[in-house]
Amino acid sequence: MPQETYDENPEAYDTLFGEISGLLTDETMTEMNAAVDVDGESPEDVAQEFLVSNGVISG
Numbered sequence: 001m002p003q004e005t006y007d008e009n010p011e012a013y014d015t016l017f018g019e020i021s022g023l024l025t026d027e028t029m030t031e032m033n034a035a036v037d038v039d040g041e042s043p044e045d046v047a048q049e050f051l052v053s054n055g056v057i058s059g
Contacts, residue, residue: 023054 006013032050035041052059
């Protein structure tokens, strides 16, 4: 995201992204990208599965 966007409300973005940023390792991102690009899953499904499996949202 552009720095200007973040600077408009850093607390909200830290709250929103802070919980998941530590979970998004290179390995996790590679696996999720492969699920979309190789396996043909939708990005929305992959993201939801990630968020649910990590307890960020309920499924």
